[in-house]
Amino acid sequence: MGDGAIDLAAAAAERRQRASVVARGAASRRRRWELVGESALEWLIRLCGVSAIVFVFGIFFFVLREGAGFLFHGLNLRQFLFSTEWYPTSQSNVRYGVLALIVGTFSVTTLAMLIAVPFGLGAAVFVSEFCSRRMREGLKIVIELLAAIPSVVWGFIGLGVLNPLIQKVFRVPVGLNVLNGALLLALMSVPIMVSIGEDALKAVPDSYREAALALGATRWQIVYRVLLPAAKNGLLAAVLLGVGRAVGETMAVLMATGHAVNIPHSPFDPVRTLTATIAAELGEAAAGSQHYQVLFIIGILLFSITFVVNFTADLVVKGIRKR
Amino acid sequence: MTKPTTFVCFVTLTACAALGFVGCKKKESEGASAEPGAAAPGPAGGKKKAIQNIGSDTMINLAQAWAEDYGKVDSATSIEVSGGGSGIGIAALINGTADIANSSRTMEPKEIEAAKKATGKEPKELLIGYDALSIYVHKSNPLNEISLEELGEIYREGGKIDKWSQLGVKAIPGGEGEKIVRASRQNNSGTYHYFREAVLGKKADYKAGSLDMNGSKDVVDLVSKTPNAIGYSGLGYATPSVKILKVSRKKGEPGVMPAIATTLDKTYPIARPMFMYTPGEPSADVKKYLDWILSDVGQMIVEKSGYVPLPKK
Numbered sequence: 193m194g195d196g197a198i199d200l201a202a203a204a205a206e207r208r209q210r211a212s213v214v215a216r217g218a219a220s221r222r223r224r225w226e227l228v229g230e231s232a233l234e235w236l237i238r239l240c241g242v243s244a245i246v247f248v249f250g251i252f253f254f255v256l257r258e259g260a261g262f263l264f265h266g267l268n269l270r271q272f273l274f275s276t277e278w279y280p281t282s283q284s285n286v287r288y289g290v291l292a293l294i295v296g297t298f299s300v301t302t303l304a305m306l307i308a309v310p311f312g313l314g315a316a317v318f319v320s321e322f323c324s325r326r327m328r329e330g331l332k333i334v335i336e337l338l339a340a341i342p343s344v345v346w347g348f349i350g351l352g353v354l355n356p357l358i359q360k361v362f363r364v365p366v367g368l369n370v371l372n373g374a375l376l377l378a379l380m381s382v383p384i385m386v387s388i389g390e391d392a393l394k395a396v397p398d399s400y401r402e403a404a405l406a407l408g409a410t411r412w413q414i415v416y417r418v419l420l421p422a423a424k425n426g427l428l429a430a431v432l433l434g435v436g437r438a439v440g441e442t443m444a445v446l447m448a449t450g451h452a453v454n455i456p457h458s459p460f461d462p463v464r465t466l467t468a469t470i471a472a473e474l475g476e477a478a479a480g481s482q483h484y485q486v487l488f489i490i491g492i493l494l495f496s497i498t499f500v501v502n503f504t505a506d507l508v509v510k511g512i513r514k515r
Numbered sequence: 516m517t518k519p520t521t522f523v524c525f526v527t528l529t530a531c532a533a534l535g536f537v538g539c540k541k542k543e544s545e546g547a548s549a550e551p552g553a554a555a556p557g558p559a560g561g562k563k564k565a566i567q568n569i570g571s572d573t574m575i576n577l578a579q580a581w582a583e584d585y586g587k588v589d590s591a592t593s594i595e596v597s598g599g600g601s602g603i604g605i606a607a608l609i610n611g612t613a614d615i616a617n618s619s620r621t622m623e624p625k626e627i628e629a630a631k632k633a634t635g636k637e638p639k640e641l642l643i644g645y646d647a648l649s650i651y652v653h654k655s656n657p658l659n660e661i662s663l664e665e666l667g668e669i670y671r672e673g674g675k676i677d678k679w680s681q682l683g684v685k686a687i688p689g690g691e692g693e694k695i696v697r698a699s700r701q702n703n704s705g706t707y708h709y710f711r712e713a714v715l716g717k718k719a720d721y722k723a724g725s726l727d728m729n730g731s732k733d734v735v736d737l738v739s740k741t742p743n744a745i746g747y748s749g750l751g752y753a754t755p756s757v758k759i760l761k762v763s764r765k766k767g768e769p770g771v772m773p774a775i776a777t778t779l780d781k782t783y784p785i786a787r788p789m790f791m792y793t794p795g796e797p798s799a800d801v802k803k804y805l806d807w808i809l810s811d812v813g814q815m816i817v818e819k820s821g822y823v824p825l826p827k828k
Binding site: 276277278279280281282283284285292351355356359363364365366367368446450451452453454462464472473475476477478479 | 599600602603606609626629690691692694696701702703704707708711717718719720721723724725726727728729736737740741742743744
């Protein structure tokens with residue numbers, strides 16, 4: 193095996209030498225090609241960058257176009273935003289009120305964040321500051337694996353595992369509720385928080401840690417008094433991106449929250465979210481009908497919510513870069 | 516440090532390459548096996564014909580059972596079944612992507628107009644059997660009977676019943692509290708429409724806060740896992756872990772169990788017809804399939820799948 197490797201290395205070296213001779217002969221030709229290739233590549237990359245913007249605006253205009261007719265002519269915006277009565281297919285009295293859906297989305301997201309933020313940031317601090325290098329590599333792989341689980345699978349866990357568990361543990365009549373959805377969303381947004389939070393903590397210069405150590409601070413004091421304040425913008429961005437993930441999630445919450453139009457009074461009440469409503473009803477709404485357009489208007493609403501969340505996260509991240 | 520990394524890379528690459536080869540081989544063999552099949556002249560001659568059969572979630576078990584057995588009768592035609600709901604089937608009919616739309620409700624005049632406008636032909640309706648809409652509760656629920664009025668009060672907007680004690684149920688073993696957990700369907704399902712019309716009243720709406728499930732099976736699943744729940748779904752979806760209630764038209768009258776006989780003699784109050792729609796007159800292949808469905812063999816499958824076949828002529 194060793195001999196073979198040496199032989200291979202020798203052969204490779206020889207080949208390289210021969211190649212360099214050839215290269216010298218064709219040097220000028222190659223330079224020209226390189227220049228053409230370079231600029232072509234540059235254009236290609238520029239196109240990739242611009243395409244993202246084109247896609248985002250394209251999608252926004254598509255959603256807006258589908259919903260615009262009813263949004264600007266006919267939709268009672270006050271009823272839409274402040275009524276809890278969602279009866280899009282009623283025979284006698286059609287009502288499009290999404291307040292219960294908005295409250296549903298926010299209740300699940302808020303509870304999810306209450307669970308995920310301590311876990312996510314705690315894990316980020318542990319991964320970045322407390323564990324050994326080998327363990328860190330292992331942990332990061334597992335955490336990334338957690339992010340790779342498809343949301344339908346999370347939904348099944350909610351239906352099959354969490355549903356009976358919540359019924360038994362909390363002695364409530366139904367296990368498909370805010371808590372179930374929030375637990376799933378928390379598990380789904382923790383990986384994002386950990387990886388971005390860890391990056392933020394890593395970005396704190398080591399001189400801060402050294403200075404704190406020199407002053408006789410304990411590890412906990414370093415984290416609490418030095419690292420968290422120094423990385424607070426990055427950590428906030430991590431949390432906000434987690435929120436964006438949670439607000440936009442569809443499949444898992446559709447399956448786990450019970451899908452009931454309802455203003456929740458406790459974490460054990462079933463709710464319905466904006467995303468789940470679109471997913472469940474769009475397929476069966478006749479294209480172009482009022483119901484169809486209202487679902488797109490919900491899409492616009494969601495777009496605005498995620499836009500605000502992501503924009504805030506972006507501003508915060510920019511804040512860190514300036515420092 | 517570098518050596519193990521290179522080794523890992525090598526192993527990964529080899530694995531990927533091997534997987535790639537397997538993938539290719541599979542595709543090749545698929546292509547190879549598909550060719551003789553296509554070359555073999557079927558009764559229709561030439562390639563294997565596919566019939567798109569889309570629609571009702573209530574009927575999907577039946578549609579799949581038919582499609583499977585039809586393969587043995589006519590190997591030159593394959594029936595491709597997908598569900599989603601009666602609304603999706605009818606929408607597909609209008610858009611021209613379905614050869615047959617399954618529906619557990621009749622097409623609305625509005626939809627017929629839309630189909631005429633889009634395809635230029637009048638959709639054709641075919642009655643293929645009945646479904647007894649069953650009322651499911653958890654198997655430990657002591658209740659045995661329920662009236663349509665009570666069901667209406669449970670499900671209707673403004674209805675007064677929301678506790679099990681109001682139905683005379685003191686306690687459900689394994690249940691928590693008295694609350695009735697209502698399982699319902701998404702608001703464009705044929706079952707949702709039929710239940711609203713037959714039980715709540717034509718102009719009525721559902722009480723908000725029901726758990727709106729996306730499929731017939733999901734309703735039964737939820738009821739089987741939730742002692743406090745009640746739900747409505749097709750008779751064909753019954754499992755050992757749920758209980759079917761007898762239903763009476765009025766409180767005090769004897770309740771009737773959903774079954775073939777009680778559906779056909781109309782003593783069971785909430786049974787509904789099931790339809791298959793074609794855009795205009797069916798083509799020869801589709802007609803052959805529909806005739807087979809109406810034959811004794813096809814109707815036997817209706818009964819075996821838990822639905823109610825058409826009465827024998």
